[in-house]
Amino acid sequence: MNFKGKRQPVTIPRAAKTLRRTRIQEEKEEQILEAALDVFSASGFRGSTIDQIAEVAGMSKPNLLYYFRTKEAMHRALIDRVLYTWLEPLRAFDADGNPEEEIRSYIRRKLEMARDFPRESRLFANEVLQGAPHIEDELKGPLKELVDEKAEVIRAWTKSGKIVKCDPYHLIFSIWSTTQHYADFDVQVRAVLGQEHAGEGRFEDAARFLEQLFIGGLRPDRSES
Amino acid sequence: MNFKGKRQPVTIPRAAKTLRRTRIQEEKEEQILEAALDVFSASGFRGSTIDQIAEVAGMSKPNLLYYFRTKEAMHRALIDRVLYTWLEPLRAFDADGNPEEEIRSYIRRKLEMARDFPRESRLFANEVLQGAPHIEDELKGPLKELVDEKAEVIRAWTKSGKIVKCDPYHLIFSIWSTTQHYADFDVQVRAVLGQEHAGEGRFEDAARFLEQLFIGGLRPDRSES
DNA sequence: TGTAATGTTTACCAATCGGTCAAATTATCC
DNA sequence: GGATAATTTGACCGATTGGTAAACATTACA
Numbered sequence: 001m002n003f004k005g006k007r008q009p010v011t012i013p014r015a016a017k018t019l020r021r022t023r024i025q026e027e028k029e030e031q032i033l034e035a036a037l038d039v040f041s042a043s044g045f046r047g048s049t050i051d052q053i054a055e056v057a058g059m060s061k062p063n064l065l066y067y068f069r070t071k072e073a074m075h076r077a078l079i080d081r082v083l084y085t086w087l088e089p090l091r092a093f094d095a096d097g098n099p100e101e102e103i104r105s106y107i108r109r110k111l112e113m114a115r116d117f118p119r120e121s122r123l124f125a126n127e128v129l130q131g132a133p134h135i136e137d138e139l140k141g142p143l144k145e146l147v148d149e150k151a152e153v154i155r156a157w158t159k160s161g162k163i164v165k166c167d168p169y170h171l172i173f174s175i176w177s178t179t180q181h182y183a184d185f186d187v188q189v190r191a192v193l194g195q196e197h198a199g200e201g202r203f204e205d206a207a208r209f210l211e212q213l214f215i216g217g218l219r220p221d222r223s224e225s
Numbered sequence: 226m227n228f229k230g231k232r233q234p235v236t237i238p239r240a241a242k243t244l245r246r247t248r249i250q251e252e253k254e255e256q257i258l259e260a261a262l263d264v265f266s267a268s269g270f271r272g273s274t275i276d277q278i279a280e281v282a283g284m285s286k287p288n289l290l291y292y293f294r295t296k297e298a299m300h301r302a303l304i305d306r307v308l309y310t311w312l313e314p315l316r317a318f319d320a321d322g323n324p325e326e327e328i329r330s331y332i333r334r335k336l337e338m339a340r341d342f343p344r345e346s347r348l349f350a351n352e353v354l355q356g357a358p359h360i361e362d363e364l365k366g367p368l369k370e371l372v373d374e375k376a377e378v379i380r381a382w383t384k385s386g387k388i389v390k391c392d393p394y395h396l397i398f399s400i401w402s403t404t405q406h407y408a409d410f411d412v413q414v415r416a417v418l419g420q421e422h423a424g425e426g427r428f429e430d431a432a433r434f435l436e437q438l439f440i441g442g443l444r445p446d447r448s449e450s
Numbered sequence: 451t452g453t454a455a456t457g458t459t460t461a462c463c464a465a466t467c468g469g470t471c472a473a474a475t476t477a478t479c480c
Numbered sequence: 481g482g483a484t485a486a487t488t489t490g491a492c493c494g495a496t497t498g499g500t501a502a503a504c505a506t507t508a509c510a
Contacts, residue, residue, distance in 0.1 A: 024457070024507085043355055046272030050498060062500080063458055071498065125354055125409075129347055130268060132412045139416035147417050164441065169418060170434035177406035178399045184350075185402070187357045191364035192372045193394060209395035216389065217442030249477080249487070275468060288488050290469065 036074050041119040044126040082120050095153040099162045110179035115203045121183035163218040261299050266344040269351040307345045320378040324387045335404035340428045346408035388443040
């Protein structure tokens with residue numbers, strides 16, 4: 001009989017994928033991560049408390065800590081789950097497609113994500129804004145590699161004259177920032193637009209403006225065409 | 226003799242402008258706000274502690290609380306001090322100027338601020354990102370009024386055909402987001418650009434790209450000119 | 451149906467939080 | 481130089497923080 005220490009939480013098996021997880025584990029972890037997304041995205045890591053998350057999740061704090069042993073573990077699980085989805089639009093960027101259409105649909109997809117998944121956007125915004133202490137590796141690794149790859153695609157387009165000659169990295173940054181702005185700075189956008197534009201129509205207006213801006217701004221030079 | 230309560234902190238007279246402040250008050254409050262900017266901009270309001278600020282400021286916590294009676298008071302003083310400066314570039318937007326040149330210099334000024342005052346940018350970004358609980362009034366009041374005014378200027382430009390017909394509010398949002406991105410998401414920008422572009426040259430590259438994007442994107446339609 | 455594993459809860463811990471207090475120190479002004 | 485006001489500090493407070501211990505309840509499975 002081994003009485004050393006307390007019973008191990010079930011999240012330990014998570015690492016060893018072969019051990020199967022119970023139905024309750026699936027449900028509760030889902031519940032917790034959903035609540036954690038709510039809280040972390042609204043207050044950042046340091047500003048969030050386990051008690052808040054527990055309350056939103058509708059369970060006791062020790063129960064929550066049974067599934068995720070630390071606050072960091074919860075945050076990490078959340079980041080891991082969300083990061084892949086979040087980069088999906090950029091991954092869909094197609095080298096063989098029509099540049100104008102690719103950029104247009106990338107903008108549209110990013111705007112849809114800002115509208116439909118603002119919490120995910122704010123989760124990353126909070127993290128990056130505060131120095132990305134927990135996702136530095138992801139930024140310098142997978143993210144950079146993906147961007148490098150797509151930047152090469154854009155560079156090829158500029159060289160063949162399909163779009164105007166420009167820095168592909170800053171082009172990507174500008175699409176990120178303009179679209180995510182509508183999730184991350186939502187309250188400011190609402191405040192400035194006022195009640196008369198409070199509806200979801202602002203996303204349509206934003207899409208129209210941004211497509212105009214980027215398509216117009218990237219169209220090959222008149223002098224060369 | 227009046228022994229009721231402790232002696233009042235000197236920051237009380239701050240409200241009544243007629244009572245003059247001592248040299249020490251000026252210096253210490255400056256020191257504190259400088260430290261507070263460091264800490265608040267890096268961790269947001271909830272994520273920051275008075276102890277952190279006191280340590281950065283190089284004084285004891287009670288001493289700090291002698292000048293600002295609460296954490297909120299410090300944050301408020303900081304917001305008040307920074308907000309005016311922060312909106313200066315937009316205020317400089319001139320209705321009588323040349324549209325192309327006005328937009329170009331607005332972008333440049335905003336980029337310079339992102340480069341030279343990133344903490345101020347992050348202070349607001351943190352605040353807005355977390356729902357703007359402390360600056361809601363400023364957003365709905367002074368900010369909205371200023372933007373409304375400048376949006377009217379831009380609208381006049383679109384109507385007279387000096388720039389392409391577009392939504393002036395979303396134009397302003399897009400300039401804000403693209404420029405502030407280089408302050409707020411600095412670590413991400415650095416991570417993606419990699420060490421080879423780690424120098425301050427990225428601001429020059431960004432300026433070049435953004436001017437190209439906005440000037441190109443806003444140039445009046447070929448079909449109409 | 452019994453029992454072992456899994457899941458949940460109450461009570462608690464040390465550390466840190468924002469903030470106070472009174473005493474000690476320093477600056478100011480007559 | 482002495483009185484007075486302004487400044488600074490160490491000790492402390494109750495509340496909240498992340499996290500633990502162990503008893504208790506439930507579930508899964510033989």
